[in-house]
Amino acid sequence: MDLLGVLHFDQLAHGLANLSMFPYFDMAHYIVSVMALREQPGVLQVSRVSPLACWFSSMLFCFGGAVLSGIMLAEPPVAPLSNSTSVLLASVIWYLVFYCPMDLVYGYASLLPLRLVLSGMKEVTRTWKVLGGVTQAHSKYKDGLLVMIAIGWARGAGGGLISNFEQLVRGVWKPETNELLKMSYPTKITLIGAVLFALQQTHYLPLQKHHLMFVYTVFIVVNKSRMMLTGSSTSPFATIESALYKTLFTGYSPYAALTSEVKSACIDSGAINKTTSSAATTTKESSETGQPGQPGQQAPISPVEGQRGSLEAKEESQNAATTDCKKTN
Amino acid sequence: MDLLGVLHFDQLAHGLANLSMFPYFDMAHYIVSVMALREQPGVLQVSRVSPLACWFSSMLFCFGGAVLSGIMLAEPPVAPLSNSTSVLLASVIWYLVFYCPMDLVYGYASLLPLRLVLSGMKEVTRTWKVLGGVTQAHSKYKDGLLVMIAIGWARGAGGGLISNFEQLVRGVWKPETNELLKMSYPTKITLIGAVLFALQQTHYLPLQKHHLMFVYTVFIVVNKSRMMLTGSSTSPFATIESALYKTLFTGYSPYAALTSEVKSACIDSGAINKTTSSAATTTKESSETGQPGQPGQQAPISPVEGQRGSLEAKEESQNAATTDCKKTN
Amino acid sequence: MDLLGVLHFDQLAHGLANLSMFPYFDMAHYIVSVMALREQPGVLQVSRVSPLACWFSSMLFCFGGAVLSGIMLAEPPVAPLSNSTSVLLASVIWYLVFYCPMDLVYGYASLLPLRLVLSGMKEVTRTWKVLGGVTQAHSKYKDGLLVMIAIGWARGAGGGLISNFEQLVRGVWKPETNELLKMSYPTKITLIGAVLFALQQTHYLPLQKHHLMFVYTVFIVVNKSRMMLTGSSTSPFATIESALYKTLFTGYSPYAALTSEVKSACIDSGAINKTTSSAATTTKESSETGQPGQPGQQAPISPVEGQRGSLEAKEESQNAATTDCKKTN
Numbered sequence: 001m002d003l004l005g006v007l008h009f010d011q012l013a014h015g016l017a018n019l020s021m022f023p024y025f026d027m028a029h030y031i032v033s034v035m036a037l038r039e040q041p042g043v044l045q046v047s048r049v050s051p052l053a054c055w056f057s058s059m060l061f062c063f064g065g066a067v068l069s070g071i072m073l074a075e076p077p078v079a080p081l082s083n084s085t086s087v088l089l090a091s092v093i094w095y096l097v098f099y100c101p102m103d104l105v106y107g108y109a110s111l112l113p114l115r116l117v118l119s120g121m122k123e124v125t126r127t128w129k130v131l132g133g134v135t136q137a138h139s140k141y142k143d144g145l146l147v148m149i150a151i152g153w154a155r156g157a158g159g160g161l162i163s164n165f166e167q168l169v170r171g172v173w174k175p176e177t178n179e180l181l182k183m184s185y186p187t188k189i190t191l192i193g194a195v196l197f198a199l200q201q202t203h204y205l206p207l208q209k210h211h212l213m214f215v216y217t218v219f220i221v222v223n224k225s226r227m228m229l230t231g232s233s234t235s236p237f238a239t240i241e242s243a244l245y246k247t248l249f250t251g252y253s254p255y256a257a258l259t260s261e262v263k264s265a266c267i268d269s270g271a272i273n274k275t276t277s278s279a280a281t282t283t284k285e286s287s288e289t290g291q292p293g294q295p296g297q298q299a300p301i302s303p304v305e306g307q308r309g310s311l312e313a314k315e316e317s318q319n320a321a322t323t324d325c326k327k328t329n
Numbered sequence: 330m331d332l333l334g335v336l337h338f339d340q341l342a343h344g345l346a347n348l349s350m351f352p353y354f355d356m357a358h359y360i361v362s363v364m365a366l367r368e369q370p371g372v373l374q375v376s377r378v379s380p381l382a383c384w385f386s387s388m389l390f391c392f393g394g395a396v397l398s399g400i401m402l403a404e405p406p407v408a409p410l411s412n413s414t415s416v417l418l419a420s421v422i423w424y425l426v427f428y429c430p431m432d433l434v435y436g437y438a439s440l441l442p443l444r445l446v447l448s449g450m451k452e453v454t455r456t457w458k459v460l461g462g463v464t465q466a467h468s469k470y471k472d473g474l475l476v477m478i479a480i481g482w483a484r485g486a487g488g489g490l491i492s493n494f495e496q497l498v499r500g501v502w503k504p505e506t507n508e509l510l511k512m513s514y515p516t517k518i519t520l521i522g523a524v525l526f527a528l529q530q531t532h533y534l535p536l537q538k539h540h541l542m543f544v545y546t547v548f549i550v551v552n553k554s555r556m557m558l559t560g561s562s563t564s565p566f567a568t569i570e571s572a573l574y575k576t577l578f579t580g581y582s583p584y585a586a587l588t589s590e591v592k593s594a595c596i597d598s599g600a601i602n603k604t605t606s607s608a609a610t611t612t613k614e615s616s617e618t619g620q621p622g623q624p625g626q627q628a629p630i631s632p633v634e635g636q637r638g639s640l641e642a643k644e645e646s647q648n649a650a651t652t653d654c655k656k657t658n
Numbered sequence: 659m660d661l662l663g664v665l666h667f668d669q670l671a672h673g674l675a676n677l678s679m680f681p682y683f684d685m686a687h688y689i690v691s692v693m694a695l696r697e698q699p700g701v702l703q704v705s706r707v708s709p710l711a712c713w714f715s716s717m718l719f720c721f722g723g724a725v726l727s728g729i730m731l732a733e734p735p736v737a738p739l740s741n742s743t744s745v746l747l748a749s750v751i752w753y754l755v756f757y758c759p760m761d762l763v764y765g766y767a768s769l770l771p772l773r774l775v776l777s778g779m780k781e782v783t784r785t786w787k788v789l790g791g792v793t794q795a796h797s798k799y800k801d802g803l804l805v806m807i808a809i810g811w812a813r814g815a816g817g818g819l820i821s822n823f824e825q826l827v828r829g830v831w832k833p834e835t836n837e838l839l840k841m842s843y844p845t846k847i848t849l850i851g852a853v854l855f856a857l858q859q860t861h862y863l864p865l866q867k868h869h870l871m872f873v874y875t876v877f878i879v880v881n882k883s884r885m886m887l888t889g890s891s892t893s894p895f896a897t898i899e900s901a902l903y904k905t906l907f908t909g910y911s912p913y914a915a916l917t918s919e920v921k922s923a924c925i926d927s928g929a930i931n932k933t934t935s936s937a938a939t940t941t942k943e944s945s946e947t948g949q950p951g952q953p954g955q956q957a958p959i960s961p962v963e964g965q966r967g968s969l970e971a972k973e974e975s976q977n978a979a980t981t982d983c984k985k986t987n
Contacts, residue, residue, distance in 0.1 A: 046510070051578050053509040074734040076403040078466075078480065082473035099578050137736075144740035151736065164826065168493065173504030175831030180711040181704070249709050249757050375839070380907050382838040405732040407795075407809065411802035428907050497822065502833030 013214035021128050026086065028121030030093045031109055033061040033159065038097055038106065046170045047098045053169055058094040059087070060166040065158025069133050069151050073140060116228055123220045127213055130156040130190060134197040145198055152194030157187045185227070185235055189220055192237075338543070345546060346539035350457050355415065357450030359422045360438055362390040362488065367426055367435065375499045376427045382498055387423040388416070389495040394487025398462050398480050402469060445557055449550045456546045459485035459519060460538075463526040474527055481523030486516045514556070514564055518549055521566075667872070674875060675868035679786050684744065686779035688751045689767055691719040691817065696755055696764065704828045705756045711827055716752040717745070718824040723816025727791050727809050731798060774886055778879045785875045788814035788848060789867075792855045803856055810852030815845045843885070843893055847878055850895075 019025075037043055037058055047054040060067065063080040070077040081087055096105040109115060133155030137148040154161060160179045167174060179187045193216055199205035200212050223236060235241070348354075366372055366387055376383040389396065392409040399406040410416055425434040438444060462484030466477040483490060489508045496503060508516045522545055528534035529541050552565060564570070677683075695701055695716055705712040718725065721738040728735040739745055754763040767773060791813030795806040812819060818837045825832060837845045851874055857863035858870050881894060893899070 048578070050510045050512075051574075052512070053507075056509055070403070072734065072736045074403050074728070074732050076401065076469070078401045078476050081475040081479055082470045084472070084475065087475060095577075140734070141740045143742070146739040146742065146745060147736050150739055168504055169507065169509055171505045171507065171510050173502075173831075175826055176829045178711075178827065178829065180714055180827055181708045181829050183708075183710070245709075248753075249706070377907070379839045379841075380903075381841070382836075385838055399732070403732050405730065405798070407730045407805050410804040410808055411799045413801070413804065416804060424906075497833055498836065498838055500834045500836065500839050502831075 009214070010211075013208075013210040016214050016217060017210035019124075021125055022086075023089065025121050025125050025128075027089060027093065028118045029125045030062050030090045031097065032115075032118050032122040034058050034090075034094050034097045035106065035109060035115075037061045040170075042172060043170065051099075053171075054098060055091065055094055057166055057169050059090060060162065060169065061159045062090045063087075063158075064160075064162050064166065065129055065133070065155040068158040068162050069136070069155040072151060072154055073136065112228075116225060119224055119228060120221045123224045124217055126156050126186075126190060126220060127193065127217045130193045131197050131209075131213065134194060134201050138201050143202075145202055148198035148201060149191075149194045152197055153191050156190035156193060160184060160187045185233065188235060188237070189223070193220075339540075342537075342539040342543035345543050348453075350454055351415075352418065354450050354454050354457075356418060356422065357447045358454045359391050359419045360426070361444075361447050361451040363387050363419075363423050363426045364435065364438060364444075366390045369499075371501060372499065380427075382500075383427060384420065384423055386495055386498050388419060389491065389498065390488045391419045392416075392487075393489075393491050393495065394458055394462070394484040397487040397491050398465070398484040401480060401483055402465065441557075445554060448553055448557060452549045452553045453546055455485050455515075455519060455549060456522065456542055459522045460526050460542065463523065463530055467530050472531075474531055474533075477527035477530060478520075478523045481526055482520050485519035485522060489513060489516045514562065517564060517566070518552070522549070668869075671866075671868040671872035674872050677782075679783055680744075681747065683779050683783050683786075685747060685751065686776045687783045688720050688748045689755065690773075690776050690780040692716050692748075692752050692755045693764065693767060693773075695719045698828075700830060701828065709756075711829075712756060713749065713752055715824055715827050717748060718820065718827065719817045720748045721745075721816075722818075722820050722824065723787055723791070723813040726816040726820050727794070727813040730809060730812055731794065770886075774883060777882055777886060781878045781882045782875055784814050784844075784848060784878060785851065785871055788851045789855050789871065792852065792859050796859050801860075803860055806856035806859060807849075807852045810855055811849050814848035814851060818842060818845045843891065846893060846895070847881070851878070 038047075043054065043057070046057070059080075063086075066080045067077045069075075070079055097109070098106075100106065109118065130152045134148045134152040136155075137144065137151035141147045157179070159166065164173075164175070164178055183191075196205065196212060196216060200207055200209060205212070227233065367376075372383065372386070375386070388409075392415075395409045396406045398404075399408055426438070427435075429435065438447065459481045462481035463477045465484075466473065466480035470476040486508070488495070493502075493504070493507055512520075525534065525541060525545060529536055529538060534541070556562065696705075701712065701715070704715075717738075721744075724738045725735045727733075728737055755767070756764075758764065767776065788810045791810035792806045794813075795802065795809035799805045815837070817824070822831075822833070822836055841849075854863060854870060854874060858865055858867060863870070885891065
């Protein structure tokens with residue numbers, strides 16, 4: 001019976017590895033990507049004001065990985081545009097999600113069961129994209145394990161990694177956030193996938209490719225479904241990450257005690273800075289509400305501001321002895 | 330007589346197609362481009378503080394199209410620098426426009442008749458650049474109609490499309506504006522040209538190349554002259570655009586009613602956000618002017634702020650059900 | 659004896675030219691670069707919150723030149739990652755500088771004598787990098803003197819030139835500063851080196867390569883040591899620069915008188931704009947401190963603000979006649 005199970009597993013894995021992504025899985029990827037774009041704040045306004053910017057943003061959501069890995073390997077970043085069928089498909093989906101009469105497409109695709117299926121199918125394409133990136137890098141850099149990981153990661157999580165520039169297309173600029181500073185779950189899982197496939201490609205991981213594909217695909221699909229159904233956003237690696245972090249990155253003592261404080265301060269200040277205009281608006285409002293003729297009332301300094309201030313002071317004192325940071329470049 | 334007219338047209342078209350851009354038309358392009366840079370707010374200050382940044386910005390204005398299309402096709406973006414004659418010519422013009430004693434060059438070139446001629450000649454180079462881009466893309470991607478359009482557009486309107494990064498060279502950052510969000514007339518006309526030349530190249534448009542070149546060149550030169558003489562900035566396609574927009578992009582009803590409101594709000598908020606510092610200054614001033622001891626006086630909320638607020642509220646309520654936009658990436 | 663001196667010089671130059679950068683000089687370069695990163699404001703916080711962003715920033719400090727020159731020549735910017743040994747070495751140094759228990763590595767490397775030696779060795783690698791860039795460009799563009807200078811400069815001073823984007827990785831965005839607007843000493847000296855080596859390569863400079871390498875290396879090492887020991891940051895070319903600037907870039911009279919005023923205003927406004935959040939904070943504080951019930955007290959307008967205002971007014975009046983700057987693109 002054990003042998004039977006192994007045989008079944010092998011057959012299943014082969015079956016999955018021979019699956020064609022085009023057209024159904026690609027379509028699911030486009031639908032979920034364009035819907036994710038539509039759910040970003042401010043995008044509906046942009047879709048009315050400038051359909052072209054909205055279309056370009058959608059294409060970056062759909063083909064961001066190919067564009068980014070193209071740039072990294074000095075291959076034309078316009079190459080995805082040369083695949084007319086894919087672009088046409090993605091454009092039709094973009095149009096339907098944003099401009100369909102009665103908003104039918106978005107309405108139906110948002111229903112939980114359908115969205116669950118589509119998201120699952122999108123996750124399947126992730127395996128193919130990561131593997132594609134690793135293989136492409138392998139063909140150029142035989143021994144470049146790091147290059148393979150980088151390209152596999154870029155191909156699989158491109159949309160997230162270039163989000164700063166994708167937002168810029170829509171007139172949004174949030175320099176204080178990026179996927180390297182605070183990785184989201186898809187970026188993390190793609191990085192892990194890229195590492196695994198790169199290790200498999202260089203034979204450090206004693207597994208057959210289609211077996212790894214099967215295991216990785218099942219894991220990301222199941223995990224994604226679990227997260228969507230329970231609504232939790234806790235990563236399954238939280239404990240491992242935390243242990244690794246504590247072991248590796250808390251060596252230097254004087255500052256380490258501050259770490260948790262810093263984390264909360266960063267999140268807070270991120271919330272403050274969201275956008276320039278909103279920050280300015282907040283300021284205005286606060287000065288307005290603080291004003292109405294209560295003489296002698298000192299506006300209280302918020303705890304966050306105070307914390308940030310003290311941290312900055314600490315750091316400044318640390319940097320005082322080393323002012324010529326620019327000159328040492 | 331009709332036959333005679335056709336013969337004449339064909340001869341004229343052939344004559345134009347054999348015209349050499351170097352040196353006179355290229356020179357006109359450089360002069361008009363550098364003057365356009367000089368007329369950007371803040372550039373004169375930059376030209377005094379850092380001639381190098383000013384020179385680099387000028388080169389991006391002159392060769393931006395070549396740089397952008399180079400990046401898009403994974404060809405060296407420094408390639409324009411290898412054409413020493415062109416760079417030298419552009420540099421001399423940059424120097425004369427910015428630093429000529431008595432400001433003679435800029436003064437004379439600004440005179441309407443001369444500027445009209447120069448702008449007309451610059452428009453002629455646009456045809457050559459768009460065609461060059463389309464041909465270059467065609468040699469790499471035989472059937473890539475979209476690639477041809479993209480490269481032709483990038484080559485012809487490169488300076489405008491990379492304006493965010495050109496501004497960054499000068500220390501200016503305006504993320505809320507870009508040519509995709511709000512296309513200017515040259516960007517629009519170049520896009521149309523790129524589409525036409527790409528269709529001609531792939532034989533979807535039953536026209537001979539030199540005929541199309543002639544018609545397109547005459548159209549953009551005449552139109553540019555008209556716009557400069559009448560001072561109007563209305564695009565000749567405004568009605569077509571508006572009709573297309575209404576047909577295609579207003580399908581989804583609940584938000585459509587807001588469109589015009591959104592547009593004005595966007596323009597207003599653009600005006601507010603212009604630069605961070607000015608926004609902060611405004612805030613300061615408003616709080617200062619609102620202060621001088623009128624107890625109980627509530628500073629009025631500006632209509633724009635109110636409108637923006639209500640729009641944001643609307644959007645937030647729309648996004649409330651779909652908070653996990655990041656996770657779906 | 660003169661002959662003896664020449665012989666000695668030639669031998670020394672040959673000896674230097676045959677020096678291998680790997681591993682000791684490269685190591686010094688990595689240590690000094692990572693320490694320079696660590697001394698940037700806010701980096702210690704980032705190193706706790708996101709080790710990955712910190713690592714990526716460090717790699718950009720160490721390999722920024724190779725990445726930038728790769729992009730400029732359309733060669734894969736990931737190529738430095740394929741050199742596993744270098745990346746591993748740089749990563750170990752990054753780890754030790756940031757996370758070493760007791761902060762031993764940073765503590766010792768900061769001691770002046772050791773830092774002096776390391777900085778001297780780092781300067782030696784600059785010669786090799788500039789020369790490498792010039793040679794690489796020469797192999798692609800035989801007569802492209804400008805391309806050679808650009809690539810040599812990018813390779814030698816890459817970390818500085820891409821600092822805007824390196825900062826973005828860490829969530830910092832300072833558009834108002836860049837190395838073109840205000841060149842730092844290393845960027846300047848690298849540019850001079852790139853010009854010299856490009857002239858030597860094209861035989862305009864009648865010097866042998868190893869002689870030039872020797873002279874340039876000695877000059878930058880001595881000069882760097884002098885600057886570190888005296889703590890002065892005055893460039894040795896200040897007088898030449900100033901003379902050149904006065905001769906070349908002050909032709910246009912009406913604005914020239916403003917130059918010094920502009921310079922100070924720019925520096926001031928730079929100080930004001932540092933970061934959005936700090937600007938907003940300042941505003942808040944000023945409105946708070948201005949408030950506590952002193953009716954009739956008009957908050958004084960700061961001289962800087964006033965100056966900026968008047969400058970803007972001047973410029974606006976200048977631009978009034980030329981409003982269609984966008985259209986002329």
